[in-house]
Amino acid sequence: MIQVGISAFYHDSAVCVLKDGEVIVAAEEERFTGLKHDSSWPEKALQWCLYEANIIDLNEVDEVCWYENTNTKKDRVIRTFNKRPFRTFFNRLKFLESSKEEKNPEFILRKKWGYNGKITFVDHHLSHAAFSYLTSSYKDAAILTVDGVGEWETVTISKGDGENIDKIYSINFPHSLGMLYSTLTAYLGFKPNEGEYKVMGLAPYGNPGVFLNKLQTIFKHPGKKFEISQKYFTWEYDDRIMFNNKFCRLLGIPPRLPEEPLLQEHKDLAAACQKLYELEFLRLVKIASILVDSKNLVLGGGCAYNGVANSKAYKYFNSIHIPFHPSDAGSAIGACLLKYKGTRKDNTSPFLGPKFHEYEIARVIESYNTKIKSYNLSNKEIIKKTASLINSGSVVGWFQGRMEFGSRALGNRSILASPLIPDMKAKLNEVIKKREGFRPFAPSCLEKDAFKLFNIKEPIPYMNQVVTVKRGVRPMPAITHIDGSARVQTVNRKQNSKYYLLLQELKRISGIGVSLNTSFNFKDQTITMTPKEAIDRFLDCEMDYLIIENYLIEKV
């Protein structure tokens, strides 16, 4: 059975192809268009996925699964508009017009792609839950999904039992934890739906107490649910801004424009936002532990990228699984997995994107022969050489195999450096990644050593929990945030053998099997996909070396 999963028209458009319940390929549209969080119809990603899966015509596909229910979503939008018919008049026209053809997946698939097969629409949060639960190794689990908004739901708790997912709790729009976090992201001068991780990185520099009480006044807790007072927000009628004057008055500071400096009050607000999220998130985790009789927790939805909050869920559960792409793009896979009725396959690998053959790489390298020097080494030599370069303080671009599906570079499209060098963080932020200086870097660590270096409860293969660095271990200033935390990725041989061997070699020469690992991109860019992009970016910054498969590349 061949299935194609698609998500689009909100943020993070993506496509995946599954054969008999196994994900063969998956890619996000943004990597092809270069537009971060591209939400348009994933034309290029779909073309590439079909080509890579040897599908000539879309009609060879048995089922196309759409990650949300478009009719229910339309119902929510219209009902919300009906509350303010005059104020939303133009937005209503715009929405109704776009939902006829331009943003209608059925129309595009039938008319533009000529697809005659089955199209299935799966509820948004059910897609999240399915992706998270069906890619875990648990037989039973509590599934908590939290995001901005799906059709109506913004939070769900389900019970995962074998192949079944039973929803037992939900909170509906406009009461949304994800949207509140995005609103505060916008308030702090970052782009909503994108800059949330910047708020998370900024939070440890501030004092949450300054704004926490004010923010808590907007919450009510009737029964086991929460309600957010809508008098401060414009989520229901405005598509240009998420808050109003009253919210400014409540906080007592004006919103920050992106170009304005970050002051202590902004750091305090970021800290309060993170603290508030953690409190509400932990409340939901506690409810999940009461409603579902299981010691395993599965997290899904865009909010599952909040690694600081995620790691606190161990208070109520023994084991936690967060998939490699818990936001909407991953739901494309979730929708397919839910509809597949065979036995559950191992879908734990995030390396599902484009891969380039040696002849393609050699051709690209040759076209740059006036600007770079390259050496084709053996597997063993490239690992030894890269490890020694990292250990000597060089910053190395690491481009290997299939691209990761998801926001994290997990060792195939990464920039690597030594975690032991104190000024490495500043160098990477200012000179190489060209981004805000407060932002931390994450470490990749050999799985077997991670328990000795970090306070972790179980392996974290997808870098989605923030934990503290253990006291008394060798200082790793480049990857330790101001509060002593790190968003660690544990690596084992099965997961990524070449990267594992590199970390092993690093351990042999430096005594510590840890590397700083940051995604191969600059500020506000998508992660590098092709060898050409990798070389262009390498030439455009002060990166010392670039490794593409077994080619060691240096500037002339």
Add this chain to the structure above:
Amino acid sequence: MKKLVNWVKMCYILWKEERKYKKKIKELKKRDPFNYTNF
């Protein structure tokens, strides 16, 4: 009389603050990166 002056002063401060917020919100609405939509 003193109370009235204080009240007027407070109203002026609040009005000034409000104007500042409104100006910022207007500016943010113009910015393309802040084109945010949930529909």
